[in-house]
Amino acid sequence: MENKFSFAKSLIKEVAHFIKEKMNDSLDIEVKSNYDDLVTNVDQEAQDFLIKRIKDHFPTDNILAEENNVRHPIDKGAVWVLDPIDGTVNFIVQGNNFAIMIAYYEDGCGQFGLIYDVMNDLLLSGGGSFDVYLNHKKLGNYTKKELNRCLIACNAGMFANNEYGIANLVSQTLGIRVYGGAGISMMKVFSQEILAYFSYIQPWDYAAAFIIGKKLGYTILTMDGKEPDFTSRQKVMLVPKEELATLKQILDIKEM
Amino acid sequence: MENKFSFAKSLIKEVAHFIKEKMNDSLDIEVKSNYDDLVTNVDQEAQDFLIKRIKDHFPTDNILAEENNVRHPIDKGAVWVLDPIDGTVNFIVQGNNFAIMIAYYEDGCGQFGLIYDVMNDLLLSGGGSFDVYLNHKKLGNYTKKELNRCLIACNAGMFANNEYGIANLVSQTLGIRVYGGAGISMMKVFSQEILAYFSYIQPWDYAAAFIIGKKLGYTILTMDGKEPDFTSRQKVMLVPKEELATLKQILDIKEM
Numbered sequence: 423m424e425n426k427f428s429f430a431k432s433l434i435k436e437v438a439h440f441i442k443e444k445m446n447d448s449l450d451i452e453v454k455s456n457y458d459d460l461v462t463n464v465d466q467e468a469q470d471f472l473i474k475r476i477k478d479h480f481p482t483d484n485i486l487a488e489e490n491n492v493r494h495p496i497d498k499g500a501v502w503v504l505d506p507i508d509g510t511v512n513f514i515v516q517g518n519n520f521a522i523m524i525a526y527y528e529d530g531c532g533q534f535g536l537i538y539d540v541m542n543d544l545l546l547s548g549g550g551s552f553d554v555y556l557n558h559k560k561l562g563n564y565t566k567k568e569l570n571r572c573l574i575a576c577n578a579g580m581f582a583n584n585e586y587g588i589a590n591l592v593s594q595t596l597g598i599r600v601y602g603g604a605g606i607s608m609m610k611v612f613s614q615e616i617l618a619y620f621s622y623i624q625p626w627d628y629a630a631a632f633i634i635g636k637k638l639g640y641t642i643l644t645m646d647g648k649e650p651d652f653t654s655r656q657k658v659m660l661v662p663k664e665e666l667a668t669l670k671q672i673l674d675i676k677e678m
Numbered sequence: 679m680e681n682k683f684s685f686a687k688s689l690i691k692e693v694a695h696f697i698k699e700k701m702n703d704s705l706d707i708e709v710k711s712n713y714d715d716l717v718t719n720v721d722q723e724a725q726d727f728l729i730k731r732i733k734d735h736f737p738t739d740n741i742l743a744e745e746n747n748v749r750h751p752i753d754k755g756a757v758w759v760l761d762p763i764d765g766t767v768n769f770i771v772q773g774n775n776f777a778i779m780i781a782y783y784e785d786g787c788g789q790f791g792l793i794y795d796v797m798n799d800l801l802l803s804g805g806g807s808f809d810v811y812l813n814h815k816k817l818g819n820y821t822k823k824e825l826n827r828c829l830i831a832c833n834a835g836m837f838a839n840n841e842y843g844i845a846n847l848v849s850q851t852l853g854i855r856v857y858g859g860a861g862i863s864m865m866k867v868f869s870q871e872i873l874a875y876f877s878y879i880q881p882w883d884y885a886a887a888f889i890i891g892k893k894l895g896y897t898i899l900t901m902d903g904k905e906p907d908f909t910s911r912q913k914v915m916l917v918p919k920e921e922l923a924t925l926k927q928i929l930d931i932k933e934m
Contacts, residue, residue, distance in 0.1 A: 457826060458852050511852045515829050516871035542798075570713060573771050578854045582838045582845065589838065596714050596767045598834045600856040615772035
């Protein structure tokens, strides 16, 4: 597993370099499900780059990835979960504040995860049998905080509509931040700049954080308190386990 | 004026160093107007540091600053406008994503402004007779974009309550970002990562951006389309002048 983890850490830097080179060219932008669900040629080329390098090294391993409907089930054998560019809108509009995410599972059991904030050169990696590092700094477990000294990161729509009472929760904290990407938001949860993150996301958006979070005292649950399914887009929360009971008292969640 | 501008650029780095040193100690946090309006001993000490250095060099100059009610009128003589830590909540909770802001006015006429994102070492400076630089990169004027390829930065409450139709505007763009500080948000407007910024802010929050924006084709107006008063907290927008007419069609603004 050491070997695969080292390979993944090299690979994510390699594909970041590939993406940065491509940012000098003009982007082909396509609309996916609706006007603000965008994909570029670079998302697709970066995913192809990742898959080719993984298959060259580990020919029998499988892939679950964002683009082109590459959807091997998470619980069958060796599975790499890939998000070549998380925060595509930020990538397009800002040329900044996007991430690459890679996770590796065996028979549904998370072995390690990586989240790389490309332009700010911040690599979060670890989980499973590996300690979690943000670049060269080892990250510790969640440390208890008072709600009124915390910030929440959230999908703007879920906040504005007070879905599941999220706005009620926010009102008991120092406020909300909206960064426009699951990867960079979840990285701020693990560095304890943000208490919890709420969004409506896909398996490749949470697969790495699911593994890393388990190691650091966090859990990812759907908004009805279940494990996410790793197949569909779901409304989920990334929260410290230790705060679940407190959050349950404030949020409007059926079962938790 | 070259002399004062150089002085200001050195000074803002000096006070940043002072603030970073202080971040190793524990903070004294006080609540100001309400539970999420916080100030720390470092805000106050950094402001004292700035005022002392300015008074040492320019004894007859005046100060308009955030803390301790230092409120020289903007239109009377030589006035330094100071925000020692903009984004105090981010400073306290995240130890990141806060800015120092300095602006210099003569008889109400903006001479130069500086916004320094301390932890990310990004210095935006210029305006008046000076070109605007982000570190060593000269920034160009606003370049025309389509709304549906833009992002909006906004105070979360103004968005959630659709004040002045801001949520209607956001729905015609690629979405909203909430960063938790006027300084870092307005810096992203000038680097063209964000189209426009809406918030409920004080003179020291917009004094630097007012000068820098004028140089780059932007304007800061109150939400009823007037010049901000430089005395009270007001709901304002930082927008490209070229987009005012378009925004006027979407936003609910009486006079503009």
